[in-house]
Amino acid sequence: MKFTLVSLKNIFYKLRYNYMKKIVSNIAILLSIATIVSCDKDFNTIGSEVIGDDHFDFLIKDDVTLSAYTKRTGAVQSNNLPINSLGIYVDRYFGTTKSTFVSQLELNSIAPYFGNIREIQSTDSIYLYVPYFSEQTATGSGIEPNTFELKSVYGDSDNATLDLKIFENGYFLRNYNAVDPSVSQKYYSDEKTSLIENNLASAQLNDGSNLSENTQFKFNKEEIIIYKTNGSGAYLDSNGAVTTDDSKRVVKERLAPGMWINLNKSFFETKVLNAPDSKLINNNLFKEYFKGLYFQVDANSSGNSNALALLDFSKAYITMQYHTKEAATDEFKKKTFKLNLKGNTINFFENTFSSEYNDELTNTNAPNTDEFLYPKGGDGSVVFIDLFGDDDAGDDDLIPEELEELRSQNILINDAYLTFYVKNEEQKNSTRIFLYDATNNIPILDYIFDSSTATDPANNKFSYGGILEVVENVDTKYKIRLSSHINNLIKGTDPDTNKNVRLGLSVTQNINNGNRYGIKDPTLFGNTNLPIGSIMSPLGTILYGNHPSTDPSKKMKFEIYYTKPN
Known part of the structure; x- marks a missing residue:
């Protein structure tokens, strides 16, 4: 019935x-x-x-033929990423990654009028602020600072320092391809030297005497507090009187921890304050005139430059303080103007991979299965997975025989999982991995259908999974649901959508973003795209594959839970 x-x-x-x-x-x-x-x-x-x-049985099928192997991505598209990295990250297994960054600037208000007579005085400042991802953990009393912990900073952020240099960019970052203006411009992670460093347009701009803003730069977790002053640099108390007593200062503004860099005042006085009016009419003209800033990092002489941060540069800005008056007999008035780090951006990656990781990528068994798998972010590597084995050469229908057998049994798919066990080699494992349809470069159905949310957005789509499981402080495994994907393969009736596609597995910095980005050399990689979340992540992980020599207790597992009429 x-x-x-x-x-x-x-x-x-x-x-x-x-x-x-x-x-x-x-x-x-x-x-x-x-x-x-x-x-x-x-x-x-x-x-x-x-x-x-x-009249039915509940069964598990865990003997499906699998093939999983790792492919090097080569250079990846890295312009206009939602999140960018800056710094140097040393991973104990994968090696060292250096991330640099270039961004256009936009006028906070177009066609600004700076006054008839304007100048930047000795008491004025030109400063850059880039907020870090942070979480407030305690509230200070009075004028005491609040306490924060930094998030998305990798390496030894408490101690490591970097040699940070900021320059004017001399290369115009286009919106559209010069050959085909109907296509958006793509820039790649390995083009730092040819595009930017060969076209620097200024001397170093963060050239002040405070070494923490250049040669000894550090991702500082301290709150930034701005106090009220009299316009000449002297601090004021609550009565508006000048005070030298630190405890009587009045807080004007509190900023979450971030990069705070004083920039060369003479440069900005010439480049912006005294710019021709025709260059400030709109932001398109301004970007052609002032092509942006380049952030360069190198290891310094400290012996510890292992610190890399993920940053949302779209929230960054430059504040210009200046004085202006209309007539020579008028008194100067202090004013401010803001530039935003918005427009086109490129994140560049420079890798010195370990010999172990390089050897594994060179000696991969692709397209056959590997003993270990190495998904690595940035311009690292991605894993490809084929399910159900090969098609019988005799029938030539391009459908694997194992899949045809399941289709013929009239079964009901209750659930399906891929489980990957972590091989710890002192690497810092990604908290999420991402399984996707690598044939069409789109998310699988289980990702699309999963609307589950968590307090921490990094744990959204927890039904789909791919979350790192930690047992007694040991990273153990990832588990990903692909029930809807398998159900569609077996029960779907549309031959255009129920094909046994190749799957891709990558690390991801943002599980909520399933979009794809381009590859510079698709022939090397074997695909034209990869997940954008993989490009944004500096991390990698090592997983057990399913090669015959793999430890049987750690082999990747594919399990289908199904119901079958008896």
């Missing part, structure tokens, strides 16, 4: 193998409220009608 159970839709999608048998005994009760529509022995897919008696 076949019953329509509208109220049961989507329930069986959520069932798990270890408790589904308990549900079966209650189905008869639920059937009493259903409407009988026909009598047959059909079995249907997830979320559809189900036969409600004891």
Whole structure:
């Protein structure tokens, strides 16, 4: 008998193998409220009608043929990323990555009028502020600073220092391809020297005497506090009187921890304050005139330059303080103007990979299966996975025989998982990995259908999974659900969408962004795109594959939980 159970839709999608048998005994009760529509022995897919008696078995299939191997990405598209990295990260297994960055600037208000007579005086400042990702952990009393912890800073952020240099960029970052203006311009992670460093347009701009802003730069977790002054640099108390007592200063503004860099005043006086009016009419003209800033980092002489931060430069700005008056006999008035780090950007990566990692990429068994898998962010590597083995050469229908066998059994898919065990070689593992359709370069259905959210957005889509599991402070495994994907392969009727596509596995910096970005050399990589979340991540992880020599207890597992009529 076949019953329509509208109220049961989507329930069986959520069932798990270890408790589904308990549900079966209650189905008869639920059937009493259903409407009988026909009598047959059909079995249907997830979320559809189900036969409600004891004439079916709950089974696990865990012997599907798998092939998984790692491919080097080469240079990747890295312009206009949502999040960019800056610094040097030393991973104990994968090696060293240096990240530099270039960004255009925009006028906070177009066609500004700076006054008839304007100048930057000795008490004025030109400063850059780039906020870090941080979390406030304690509140200070009075004028005491609040306490913060930095997030998305890798390496030894408490102690490491970098040699940071900021220059005027001399290369115009285009919106569209010069050959085909209908196509957006792509810039790649390995073009630092040819595009930018060969076209620097100024001397170093962060050239002050405070070494923490240049040769001894550090990602500082201290809150930034700006106090009220009299316009000439003297601090004021609550009565507006000049004070030299630190405890009587008045807080004007509190800023979360961030990069605070004083920039060369003479440069900005000439380049912006005294710029021709025609260059300030709109931001398009301004970007052609002032092509942006380049952030260069190098190791310094400290012996510890292992610090790299992920930054949202779109929230960064430059504040220009200046004095202006209309007539020579007028008094100067202090004013401010803001430039925003917005427009086109490029993140550049320079890698010195370890010999071990390089050897593994060179000696991969692709397209056959590898003993270990090495998804690595930036311009690192991605894993490709083929399910269900090969097609029989005799039938030439491009459908693997194992998949054809499952399709012929009229089964109901209850769940399906891929599980990857971590091989710890002192690397810092990514907290999320991302499984996607690498044939079409789109997310799989389970990712698309999963709207689950968590307090921390990094844990969103937790039903889809791919979250690093930690047991007693040891990184152990990742588990990813692909139930809807497998169900569509087996029960889907559209030959255009139920194909057995190749899967891709990458690390991801942002599970909420499933978009794709380009590859500079698709022939080397074997694909034209990869997930943008992989490009933004500086991390990598090492996973056990399913090669015959792999430790059987750690092999990657593919398990299908299904129901079959008996």
